[in-house]
Amino acid sequence: MAATTRPSPTLYRVCCNCNAPDADVKCSCLAVYYCGLACQQAHILEHKHECTHLLCKSIKKKDAVISQLQVQGCSDGVASVELMVLEQELARVHYKVGTLMMHSLQPAKYPEAETHFKHALHLYRKVEASRGTLRGAAARAAAGKLADKAADQSLYDTLVDFGQLYGLTCQNDDELQVYQEALQEVRGDIAHASTPQLQRHLSNILSAMGHMYISQYRSQITNGAKGDKRKCTDANALLKEALSIQRAFSQDGMAADTLKILASAHGYLEMFDEARSSLKQALHLARCCDGEESAKVAICHQEMAIICQEQVQAIIKQLYMHMGGARGGGGL
Ligand SMILES: [Zn+2]
Ligand SMILES: [Zn+2]
Numbered sequence: 001m002a003a004t005t006r007p008s009p010t011l012y013r014v015c016c017n018c019n020a021p022d023a024d025v026k027c028s029c030l031a032v033y034y035c036g037l038a039c040q041q042a043h044i045l046e047h048k049h050e051c052t053h054l055l056c057k058s059i060k061k062k063d064a065v066i067s068q069l070q071v072q073g074c075s076d077g078v079a080s081v082e083l084m085v086l087e088q089e090l091a092r093v094h095y096k097v098g099t100l101m102m103h104s105l106q107p108a109k110y111p112e113a114e115t116h117f118k119h120a121l122h123l124y125r126k127v128e129a130s131r132g133t134l135r136g137a138a139a140r141a142a143a144g145k146l147a148d149k150a151a152d153q154s155l156y157d158t159l160v161d162f163g164q165l166y167g168l169t170c171q172n173d174d175e176l177q178v179y180q181e182a183l184q185e186v187r188g189d190i191a192h193a194s195t196p197q198l199q200r201h202l203s204n205i206l207s208a209m210g211h212m213y214i215s216q217y218r219s220q221i222t223n224g225a226k227g228d229k230r231k232c233t234d235a236n237a238l239l240k241e242a243l244s245i246q247r248a249f250s251q252d253g254m255a256a257d258t259l260k261i262l263a264s265a266h267g268y269l270e271m272f273d274e275a276r277s278s279l280k281q282a283l284h285l286a287r288c289c290d291g292e293e294s295a296k297v298a299i300c301h302q303e304m305a306i307i308c309q310e311q312v313q314a315i316i317k318q319l320y321m322h323m324g325g326a327r328g329g330g331g332l
Pocket of ligand 1: 015016017018019020034035036039
């Protein structure tokens with residue numbers, strides 16, 4: 001998530017290499033500035049992995065090599081493994097560019113990010129389908145050269161990020177569809193052969209989906225609408241499942257994040273005691289992972305204060321209703 005912390009280009013024109021202010025040489029990717037060409041060149045080895053302009057150039061090159069291979073035709077299985085390796089590399093670059101554009105804080109780049117995610121998914125799926133058709137020597141070559149789907153993070157990570165992109169652009173139906181498909185696919189893979197990596201992907205998808213329902217509910221009520229409580233109930237179930245996986249694999253940092261969103265779901269469902277208990281656990285994990293003086297710990301305290309306040313308000317409201325009811329009864 002380093003890309004999200006990158007300074008917005010319109011606010012900070014600090015040289016990316018030497019931190020000099022008022023840098024006025026802009027990289028073609030428009031994301032970074034330099035005080036001069038010397039600094040730009042000195043920084044290129046580091047920046048090239050994050051530069052959408054250079055990565056898009058490498059996409060074009062890889063596209064050209066792949067089309068040439070396709071024209072020549074793959075006479076044997078081993079040659080087609082080479083093609084699959086290239087396609088998998090290309091998928092990775094598309095995914096990388098998609099995430100960089102999604103985190104660029106420039107909504108104008110979101111449609112392009114969507115296109116890159118689509119290319120990445122198409123290629124990952126294509127490689128996966130071709131792998132299933134390989135036999136003998138080709139299958140052995142593929143096993144050595146191609147990242148295994150179960151071990152490879154990229155297909156499911158792409159799906160999770162793709163869903164988040166739709167969340168940013170408020171395409172709620174598309175967001176839900178991406179997560180539902182990802183969930184179905186990863187559960188299918190796990191039923192076939194469960195691995196810790198697949199479990200990790202499952203927990204990521206579940207928590208992204210839970211997060212989606214909570215954000216949707218939050219925007220409903222902040223817009224003055226009556227929120228759909230089913231979203232919170234669904235989030236509750238998804239987040240609990242994500243949490244049990246994260247606990248089983250001791251992913252404490254992620255469990256702390258999940259517990260925080262779970263507390264929001266409990267709060268919206270007026271399950272205040274559960275919310276406080278989740279926040280206490282989140283606080284404990286955040287202290288262990290990030291230390292007492294960390295932002296995560298501060299947020300847990302803040303959330304706890306909000307939940308307590310909401311609980312007090314709910315109790316007062318009940319009290320008023322009770323008193324009103326008693327008075328009404330007395331009048332009869
Ligand atoms: Zn400089
Ligand atoms: Zn650049």
